[in-house]
Amino acid sequence: MKENYAQEDRRLTLQSELDAVKTQVERNILGQFATPTVLAREIAGYAQSLLPSDSSIRFFDPAFGTGSFYSALQNVLPSGRISAAEGYEIDPHYAGPARSLWANSPLKIHLEDFTAATTPKNESRRFNLLVCNPPYVRHHHIVNGEKVRLQHAAMKAADIKITGLSGLYCYFMMLSHPWMTAGGIAAWLVPSEFMNVNYGTAVKRYLLTKVNLLRIHRFDPNDVQFDDALVSSAVVFFRNERPARNSTVEFTFGGTINNPNLRKFVSTDILQQEPKWIRFPLADIRSEKATITLGDLFQIKRGLATGDNKFFIFSREKIEELQLPWKFFRPIIPSPRYLTTDHIKADRHGNPLLDKQLFILDCRLPEHEIKSLYPHLWNYLATGIPAVSERYLCRSRKPWYRQEDRAPAPFICTYIGRSDKKNGRPFRFILNESKAVAANVYLMMHPKPSLALALSKDPSVSIKLWAYLNRIDVKHLIEEGRVYGGGLHKLEPSELANVPMNNIMKEISLSIDISPAHRDLFRERIA
Numbered sequence: 001m002k003e004n005y006a007q008e009d010r011r012l013t014l015q016s017e018l019d020a021v022k023t024q025v026e027r028n029i030l031g032q033f034a035t036p037t038v039l040a041r042e043i044a045g046y047a048q049s050l051l052p053s054d055s056s057i058r059f060f061d062p063a064f065g066t067g068s069f070y071s072a073l074q075n076v077l078p079s080g081r082i083s084a085a086e087g088y089e090i091d092p093h094y095a096g097p098a099r100s101l102w103a104n105s106p107l108k109i110h111l112e113d114f115t116a117a118t119t120p121k122n123e124s125r126r127f128n129l130l131v132c133n134p135p136y137v138r139h140h141h142i143v144n145g146e147k148v149r150l151q152h153a154a155m156k157a158a159d160i161k162i163t164g165l166s167g168l169y170c171y172f173m174m175l176s177h178p179w180m181t182a183g184g185i186a187a188w189l190v191p192s193e194f195m196n197v198n199y200g201t202a203v204k205r206y207l208l209t210k211v212n213l214l215r216i217h218r219f220d221p222n223d224v225q226f227d228d229a230l231v232s233s234a235v236v237f238f239r240n241e242r243p244a245r246n247s248t249v250e251f252t253f254g255g256t257i258n259n260p261n262l263r264k265f266v267s268t269d270i271l272q273q274e275p276k277w278i279r280f281p282l283a284d285i286r287s288e289k290a291t292i293t294l295g296d297l298f299q300i301k302r303g304l305a306t307g308d309n310k311f312f313i314f315s316r317e318k319i320e321e322l323q324l325p326w327k328f329f330r331p332i333i334p335s336p337r338y339l340t341t342d343h344i345k346a347d348r349h350g351n352p353l354l355d356k357q358l359f360i361l362d363c364r365l366p367e368h369e370i371k372s373l374y375p376h377l378w379n380y381l382a383t384g385i386p387a388v389s390e391r392y393l394c395r396s397r398k399p400w401y402r403q404e405d406r407a408p409a410p411f412i413c414t415y416i417g418r419s420d421k422k423n424g425r426p427f428r429f430i431l432n433e434s435k436a437v438a439a440n441v442y443l444m445m446h447p448k449p450s451l452a453l454a455l456s457k458d459p460s461v462s463i464k465l466w467a468y469l470n471r472i473d474v475k476h477l478i479e480e481g482r483v484y485g486g487g488l489h490k491l492e493p494s495e496l497a498n499v500p501m502n503n504i505m506k507e508i509s510l511s512i513d514i515s516p517a518h519r520d521l522f523r524e525r526i527a
Contacts, residue, residue: 007101008037008071014097015066022093032091034065035133035189040072042257043235044131047187048077050214050237051129056083060127062114062134062176064089066098069131070107082106086127088114115150115171119157119178128184130176136191137168139199150175160206165199167191174206180240186211192218192234195277196482204277208268211238215250216277217257222419222487232484243268251280279479295497298411298445302493303438304332304360304404307393311384312361312403313439319359323376329359331436336414342430343466350435360437362403408435409444410455410462411469413496416441419478419487426489427477429469431462443496476500 015034019027027033035043048057057077061069064087073082085107089095095111102109110117120126142150147164154162154174162170169190180186194200195216207213214237221232235257246269254261264281271277274285294300306312313332314324333339334356345353363370363377370378381401394400410432417426430442438444447455455461480498481491 005075008075011066011068011071011101012037014101015068018066018094018097032065032094033133033136035068037068037072039189040068041076043187043189044069044072045076046257047131047185047237048073048129050185050239055128057081057129058083058127058181059085060130060176060179061087061132062130062172062179063132064098064109065094065133067102067107069133070102073129073131084127086110088112088117090114115153115175123181126179126181126184128181130180130184130186132172132176132187133189134169134172139165139167142168158206158210160202160210162202163199166202167199170194170199170203173203177206177210177240182240184240186236186238186240188236190234190236192221192232192278193482193484195234196275201275204271207236207238208243208271210242212241212243212247213238213249213268215252216280217252217260218254218278220254220261221483251277253281276479278483283475283479292501293497294445294499294501295494296448297451297501298447298497300413300493300497301406301444301446302415303412303440303442303444304406305393305440306360306403307391307397308384308388309439311388312401314359314361316357316359322380324361324380325374325377328363328374328377329361331434332358332360333412333430333432333436333438333442334358335439335441336417336428339430342428342470344430344432344434344436346434352432352434352436360403360439361401364399364402366399406437406444407446408432408437409446411445411447411466412438413443413445413469413491414441415443416488416490419483419489425474425477426487427474427481427491429466429472431466433462443491443493445496472499472501 019032019034022032051057057073059070059073059082061067064070067087070085070087085105086109087098087107088110089098090111090113092111095109099109099111139147144164150168150171151162151164154160154171158174158177160174162174169188173188173190176186194203195218216234216236218234219232246267248265248267249271250263250265252260252263262281266274266280266285270285314329319326319329331351333344333352334354338356340355347353351357365373367378367381370381384401388394389400412430412432414428414430417428419426432438446452455465476499477491477496478489480495481489482495483489
């Protein structure tokens with residue numbers, strides 16, 4: 001064991017030296033984030049414990065790096081139990097030194113792109129223990145030609161169709177399927193986002209239909225596992241066998257793999273129906289009874305995406321300094337960090353009464369008219385050609401400086417926030433009594449017709465409804481959204497629309513004159 005620990009020290013030194021030569025940008029593009037020693041040992045140790053104690057181990061890691069899991073396995077297993085070991089590493093910067101480091105071991109390292117490697121034809125050449133931290137490469141770093149190739153390869157390997165928005169780790173999981181022996185164990189250290197985003201549906205389908213999913217351990221988002229990557233991590237353990245009908249999966253959260261803070265067993269029948277696995281084990285299993293949600297009351301959309309906030313959003317002073325015509329500006333709410341109140345009142349012109357007043361440029365006139373009628377405005381717009389006008393959002397608009405048609409929303413929710421705030425609420429509901437629109441750091445909540453009619457009859461009801469929104473249980477907001485490393489939470493419009501309101505809907509229906517049809521619907525759902 002002492003010799004193995006010394007080898008791990010050498011590996012850590014090598015890893016540090018190799019990482020130091022690369023920039024953070026280079027490592028981000030290739031998704032190169034080495035697994036910390038303690039975490040690697042815990043994952044490898046738990047994974048091997050799922051195999052019979054007397055079985056020899058054929059180890060495989062398709063994203064080898066310098067060998068953190070292989071090293072960990074040597075330190076948790078008795079000498080001689082590993083009968084074979086292979087790894088793939090695409091980057092010669094790591095593969096060459098790793099080969100030298102492990103030259104005296106039976107390990108075979110392939111300097112090759114695993115996603116293009118030939119799968120073993122015989123069962124005897126496959127592996128019964130796969131442990132991997134696949135490259136965390138987001139979909140926009142995978143060029144379209146590669147995406148098509150990977151999608152075809154995943155379909156051939158696991159009979160699973162993967163969407164083009166999937167990260168590279170999803171493909172690694174599918175492509176590794178034919179490398180495993182029947183009954184073999186796999187442990188994947190992956191971003192937990194697959195549990196609650198649309199592209200993760202393919203991964204969940206694989207885990208429920210192609211293998212026997214045993215356990216998912218999710219680390220507390222506030223306890224980031226990687227010093228150099230802001231990602232919320234999970235470890236997925238499964239056995240390469242068809243799942244039994246209505247089997248159960250162990251979900252654990254927080255702490256360590258061996259000593260989690262929370263634990264819950266959930267049947268695969270429930271997981272087939274549940275789109276948000278991230279809810280477990282913190283939340284209860286959803287009731288089959290239908291619920292009333294925010295989407296029943298509001299049409300929810302992201303705020304305006306300008307294409308370049310620095311270019312299109314102005315202070316009052318800048319507009320006056322450049323002598324720009326006010327008729328082409330409308331007020332916009334500052335980003336949450338600059339918004340010191342959650343109740344935005346308005347002056348007689350509809351401008352928000354805020355210390356930081358901002359305005360968005362929105363002109364619909366063609367360029368030749370602006371040149372003729374508004375030379376100061378044209379001089380400014382010209383400074384954005386081609387740098388701003390050729391950006392993706394701008395070049396898709398006609399003209400490129402026009403903004404989306406979006407009315408002000410009386411209720412707004414922040415799109416992103418952290419759970420470590422003093423009040424424990426990562427999201428803010430804002431009552432907007434001004435004519436200001438919101439940028440895409442907010443979700444704009446437009447009341448649906450019946451509710452809008454009730455609010456128009458009695459504007460004071462807005463205050464009451466705003467108070468109800470702020471009483472929504474924070475756990476419901478978190479459960480429907482997604483979470484990233486460091487406790488960073490996000491809510492997409494469809495996710496906010498799914499937030500249940502049963503607990504306060506009775507009070508709302510009594511306090512707000514909603515149409516009889518909607519009131520009956522609410523009562524029916526609540527009953």
